[in-house]
Structures are given as C-alpha cells and as structure tokens.
Amino acid sequence: MATTTPAPRVNRIGLPVLEYRGGKSTLCAGCGHNAISERIVDAMFDMGVEQERVIKMSGIGCSSKSPAYFMNRSHAFNSIHGRMPSVTTGALLANHNLQALGVSGDGDTASIGVGQFVHTMRRNLNMIYLVENNGVYGLTKGQFSATADIGSKLKSGVVNQLPPIDICAMAIQLGATFVGRSFSGDKKQLLSMLKAAIAHKGMVLIDIISPCVTFNDHEGSTKSYKFLQKYNDPINEVDFTANFDDIEVDYDAGQVFDVKLHDGSSLRLRKLLENYDPADKANAVRSLMEAQEKDEVLTGVFYINTQKATLIDQLNLVDEPLATLPESITRPPKSALDSLMENLR
Numbered sequence: 276m277a278t279t280t281p282a283p284r285v286n287r288i289g290l291p292v293l294e295y296r297g298g299k300s301t302l303c304a305g306c307g308h309n310a311i312s313e314r315i316v317d318a319m320f321d322m323g324v325e326q327e328r329v330i331k332m333s334g335i336g337c338s339s340k341s342p343a344y345f346m347n348r349s350h351a352f353n354s355i356h357g358r359m360p361s362v363t364t365g366a367l368l369a370n371h372n373l374q375a376l377g378v379s380g381d382g383d384t385a386s387i388g389v390g391q392f393v394h395t396m397r398r399n400l401n402m403i404y405l406v407e408n409n410g411v412y413g414l415t416k417g418q419f420s421a422t423a424d425i426g427s428k429l430k431s432g433v434v435n436q437l438p439p440i441d442i443c444a445m446a447i448q449l450g451a452t453f454v455g456r457s458f459s460g461d462k463k464q465l466l467s468m469l470k471a472a473i474a475h476k477g478m479v480l481i482d483i484i485s486p487c488v489t490f491n492d493h494e495g496s497t498k499s500y501k502f503l504q505k506y507n508d509p510i511n512e513v514d515f516t517a518n519f520d521d522i523e524v525d526y527d528a529g530q531v532f533d534v535k536l537h538d539g540s541s542l543r544l545r546k547l548l549e550n551y552d553p554a555d556k557a558n559a560v561r562s563l564m565e566a567q568e569k570d571e572v573l574t575g576v577f578y579i580n581t582q583k584a585t586l587i588d589q590l591n592l593v594d595e596p597l598a599t600l601p602e603s604i605t606r607p608p609k610s611a612l613d614s615l616m617e618n619l620r
C-alpha cells in the first residue's frame with residue numbers, strides 16, 4: 276500500500292519552517308552561535324514574520340557570519356568590525372518599514388564597537404540587537420574581549436585581570452527599552468525572549484551567552500557550558516503569548532508581571548526574585564551589579580518599557596519611507612536653491 280507523506284506544518288502566512296532556514300553553517304560543531312541561529316529560525320517561523328521585510332545586519336566575527344545561516348529570503352549586510360549599529364541606523368532612517376535584526380559578537384560590540392553600541396542604545400531605534408557573547412574573539416583565535424570576567428582563564432593559562440563590561444547594565448542605563456540576557460543552551464527561555472523581541476517596538480538588546488567550544492569552553496572559563504549550567508540564575512520565567520494565539524490564564528497573579536506588547540501580544544514574567552519589577556530601571560541595574568559581585572550570571576528580562584517613543588517617531592518623518600520617495604520630492608528645484616543662495620548673500 277502506498278504511504279503518503281503528511282504536508283509540513285505551515286505558519287500563519289502559509290510558510291513551512293524550512294523556508295526560514297539559511298545556508299549550512301561553517302561554524303564549529305557545538306558552537307553556541309549555531310543554537311542561536313536555530314532559535315531565530317523558530318521564532319521568526321512561529322511569529323509568521325515576512326522575511327522580505329527583515330534586514331539581517333552584522334559586523335565581523337564568527338557571530339557576525341551567522342546571519343548567513345538563517346532566513347535566506349531576508350536582506351543581509353555584513354558590515355565592518357564594530358560598525359553594524361551605524362549601518363543599521365542609516366538603513367532604518369532610509370526605510371522605517373524594515374525590521375532590523377542586528378547580530379554581533381562581544382568583541383564586535385563591547386571592544387571595537389563600543390562607541391557605536393552606546394549611541395545606538397540611546398536612540399531607541401526599532402531594532403533587535405543580539406550579542407552572541409562568548410567572552411573571546413572567536414574568529415581571531417580566542418583573545419579576551421571586554422566582556423571576559425576577572426579571573427577567567429584562557430586555554431594558554433593567561434588570566435584576565437580587567438573588569439568586564441556588562442552589556443545589559445549599559446543598555447538599560449543608556450535607554451534601550453527591552454533588555455534581557457539568555458543562554459544559547461536554554462531553548463525555552465531564548466525562544467520566548469526572541470518572540471517577545473519581535474513584538475516589541477523599540478530597541479531590544481539581548482545578551483546571549485554563547486560558549487565558544489574551540490577557545491573558551493575549558494575549566495577556568497566563565498563562559499563555558501559547564502559554568503553556565505551551574506551559575507545561571509534566572510530572575511524571571513519568560514512566557515510569551517502572540518496576539519494570534521488563544522490566551523490561557525494559568526498563573527498566580529501575585530507572582531506575575533504581565534506586559535502588553537505593541538502588537539497586542541503578551542509577555543508574562545513570572546517573578547523568581549523577590550520584588551523584581553522589570554519596569555524599575557534603577558533596580559534592574561542594581562540587580563545586575565550585585566550579581567556580578569557574587570559571580571552569578573543573571574538571565575531573564577531585566578527591563579522593559581513599552582511607552583517610550585522610537586527615534587523614527589521623534590523625528591516626525593513622513594509615513595512613506597524616505598528611500599521610496601520620488602526625486603521630485605526629495606530634490607529641491609533649482610528655483611528653491613537659487614532663492615536660498617540669494618538669502619545667503
């Protein structure tokens with residue numbers, strides 16, 4: 276008897292998950308960055324995102340190569356080391372109908388790119404900024420980056436003496452409106468956070484600890500799979516319900532912080548830490564600082580603000596993207612230039 280293969284499950288825009296995949300990864304087997312690419316595929320599929328509206332932006336590094344391994348139908352721009360934020364800012368100003376997904380590394384963001392990172396966080400662009408954080412420059416053979424913890428050891432025995440930059444604490448202080456940390460090995464938490472990030476309007480910063488199995492996964496490293504499994508301390512359990520899903524209420528109200536996102540979706544944060552309120556900016560920064568002193572790696576959604584205007588709103592731009600306006604509108608006629616020159620005489 277002939278057997279029939281069941282049709283693949285499709286999402287709300289009629290696409291199977293296969294359509295959200297990218298090229299075959301050339302990264303090392305077991306690299307945390309590969310797991311993150313898989314979660315991005317799942318999140319974009321589950322949310323039914325139109326790939327043609329997404330721009331995948333990156334800098335340089337193993338992490339910055341990874342946009343080639345998901346969402347083949349999206350636009351992509353692999354820029355210069357540390358310069359992904361400014362290229363993305365330009366692209367969004369030219370066409371604010373695009374959804375920007377920036378993928379960067381800890382070196383790309385916190386070392387060479389720290390200046391660009393800082394100013395992008397201040398601007399509340401409508402962008403998802405992911406840092407695939409392994410504490411080292413993986414692509415150039417594992418030197419410490421600016422997120423390496425004091426006392427962390429390289430394979431060669433070199434010990435890091437400098438204090439780390441906490442990307443999340445910086446992003447919160449500077450003005451990002453959705454800030455969290457996850458671990459590439461935590462499928463459920465990372466997937467929920469990515470889906471909520473897609474529904475959020477404004478600057479999303481997710482710092483994802485992503486072990487480099489080749490240069491930073493040994494005894495003495497604080498970004499190894501073993502260390503993360505032991506010292507990962509979630510502040511909240513992250514549950515996401517898309518606006519097109521049936522909403523089931525099954526929680527204890529006193530233990531939950533419910534956030535309505537811009538597209539009507541719901542982010543439910545079950546408190547694990549006493550008095551943790553993700554709308555309290557000062558408390559979020561304090562919690563991160565205290566965890567750092569105790570050598571703990573806090574994960575979860577630390578801060579969320581759904582009220583702040585984005586840069587595009589503040590600039591009061593015309594509805595039609597600047598990039599699609601005809602030259603007759605964007606270019607002043609000769610008479611206007613002549614009159615301007617006349618006024619400068």
Ligand SMILES: Cc1ncc(C[n+]2csc(CCOP(=O)(O)OP(=O)(O)O)c2C)c(N)n1
Nearest residue numbers: 336337338356380381382383411412413414
């Ligand atoms: C201007 C410039 N300086 C230095 C380099 C060399 N370089 C390439 S990737 C990299 C570090 C990448 O580290 P990270 O961003 O953490 O990515 P990972 O490879 O760890 O994912 C460096 C220093 C470069 N390509 N361009």
Ligand code: SF4
Nearest residue numbers: 303306337413487488
């Ligand atoms: S060198 Fe490290 S960061 Fe680069 S692909 Fe290999 S495991 Fe990943």
Ligand SMILES: [Mg+2]
Nearest residue numbers: 380381409411
């Ligand atoms: Mg790195």
